[in-house]
Amino acid sequence: MFNRSTSHPRSRRGLAAGIALTAALGATLLVPSVAFAAPDTKGKPGKPPVIQPVPGPLMNYTVNVTKANHGQTKKVERAIEAAGGAVIESYDEIGVVIAQSSNAVFSQMLASEKAVESVGATRTAPVSETDATFGVSESLAPSDPGRLRATGAETETKDAGVEALVDVVPDPSENRQWDMAAIGADKAHEITDGSRNVLVAVIDSGIQGDHPDLVANVDVAASASCLSGVADSSYDSWQPTNSSHGTHVAGTIAAARNGIGIVGVAPNVRVSAVKVVNDDGFIYPEAAICGFMHATATGADVTNNSYYIDPWEFWCDNDADQSAVKTAVDRAVQYSQKKGVVNVAAAGNSNLDLANKTVSSSSPNDTVPVTRDISVGCADIPAELDGVVTVSSTTSTGARSSFSNYGRDVIDIAAPGSSILSTVLNSGYGTSSGTSMASPHVAGVAALLKSAHPKYSGQKLTEVLYSQATDVPCPVGVAQCTGTTADNGFFGEGLVDALKAVN
Known part of the structure; x- marks a missing residue:
């Protein structure tokens, strides 16, 4: 333990x-x-x-x-x-x-x-004995389609003892990373791999700190577990137990160029592990608030948030508990953004139109779900909070992934999220799908952009991220997609562009 x-x-x-x-x-x-x-x-x-x-x-x-x-x-x-x-x-x-x-x-x-x-x-079920004693816990079960889970993992083990090679040697599995070519990251790497001065906080299930493709880029001093609501910076506290989710996300952002495995979007930037997921797979508000505050305090330039906050898929203003929690989380998010942090979040995997919500029967997921009206004053948090960069998922053909949430004026930008190869536990590699996989591509590009323009504020980084995105029109004859080629409900401002970020 x-x-x-x-x-x-x-x-x-x-x-x-x-x-x-x-x-x-x-x-x-x-x-x-x-x-x-x-x-x-x-x-x-x-x-x-x-x-x-x-x-x-x-x-x-x-x-x-x-x-x-x-x-x-x-x-x-x-x-x-x-x-x-x-x-x-x-x-x-x-x-x-x-x-x-x-x-x-x-x-x-x-x-x-x-x-x-x-x-x-912060929940509808009583605090568990583990939570009450502030224990370490974490898991992400892939069975619930409403959660931001990785799915379809196929793992291949690598020798953790292989020494890093010089950066001119391609990493062995780069040719399997269709996603990097789709956003121009492979071309961007000919210009830069990013700056060591840039830090991306992976607010997730922890990161395998000694993974051979991540060990050089994990900032141990900036990492912590927030499961109790209080940041614990001890090494063991933020290590994952049985979930590869955070490790997979971290690899997409910053797997090192070292002749081993794969290469991340920004392979020379640092990442911190901010653990917020407990053994039952829940990300409770107190952990998420701690996560945003810790990331800000430790100098993160970007945070990646591939989750929604439990136990409500949508937090509503007409409920006293939910409204108060929504306010508290929003305060933490707005504070971080005022400090210059770019918060990137996954849109969700329920194939829902977030701009036209009606009813929900999926939550609370820690006790008994209820059917309720979510048409007014209800939001997926943190994805729908002001200023957060909300990311939808695309396939290798450029289409919206079938599971991805969408919505006019909700989705800000799109990125690859189907069958993404990245790092997993036990020093291995595997493919996963989800908006959880799309979000870290955008976080990685934001890190490249910050590397190229270190004096840019968080707001400026966000504006440029949007302006540089490649326009993607709505599919012909698909009524669910509304808006223009330059900004629509499926792809927002368009597909994120790593090459433009470094140019």
Whole structure:
């Protein structure tokens, strides 16, 4: 087993606040205990009712502060502890606190604190024993088509002991990388392989740190696990357990030019592993928020996000919990973008028109899915958050991949995502399909663009990325694809172009 971070310095503070709470995970008591004050002697109403804690399941929450500063955040931390909660992590800079509590009326009790804007449970199932003790966990099962999973992996092992060759020697499997030729990466490499000054954070399931095609480019100091909601930088914490997803993504971005295996889009840039996926395959909000904040703090220029945040495929404004979580994640994303980070995200694999949502029956995926209206105020996050570069998937023929989500004014750009050869666990190589595979092509091109233009801001990089894309028209007679040749619902601004990025 990997080393585990068993606690956070503040993770138990609220549990000794003098309030007796039952932490039994099966107890779901949702009715608050309310003590009413009697009217005073003049017949006037007494003080407002006082809500008392009620034992319930152990849950995690995002708590949004009205103003993003240290003083207001401290007020909220004290209110969390008074309500029988523990502070897992605080982000003064965005006004978000991650908390844990087994008080069934935790949200209601925090509502009286003026410094609290909103509170939302990050899941519908109780926090598992592993999560509660902040354990290391990670997995990506390919069976759910709605998730951003890799599919159809075929692995071929390589000798991890082979020494890197000089960069003029082609890597053995480059001729199988149709995707690199499709976006002009092979021609771009004749000009540059990218700069070591550029860092791409792979927010995913971890990266095999000693993979022979990745070891030279993995930035160990910038890597961490965010599974608990708190960044753990120990090496073992961010290593994958049984999923190749993050390792595959990392190879597409930055597999080294070393005479071994394959070559990434930007084979000389650095990548960091920011692990956010637990053993059940879930990416919960507290992990994703930690991921964006850690990537920003460690100097990432680009992040790749090949996932949607669980347990809701679409987070809706008309639900108090979902709205609060959506706000918290958006604060982290907007903060990172203001710091110059380009956030690239996969559009999803459900073959849905994201511009015309109707109903969803796929979530919550951690308990029992429900059928609900998602036509207004509902978003796939992080893909549909403002400023995020949302990527659809294409095939080797240039068509939209059949699984790829689409949508006018939602899809920003397209990239290869079907049958992509890249690095996998056990120092091997395998092919996978998904918008998960398309997104890292765009992240890699953004890294090349940053290498060529180091002074460009994140916003400028994004604008140039779009302007340089190769226009792809809608297929003839396909009504689902709307828009113009220059910008449509299948391909956005067009197919990403690596050669133009370095020219």
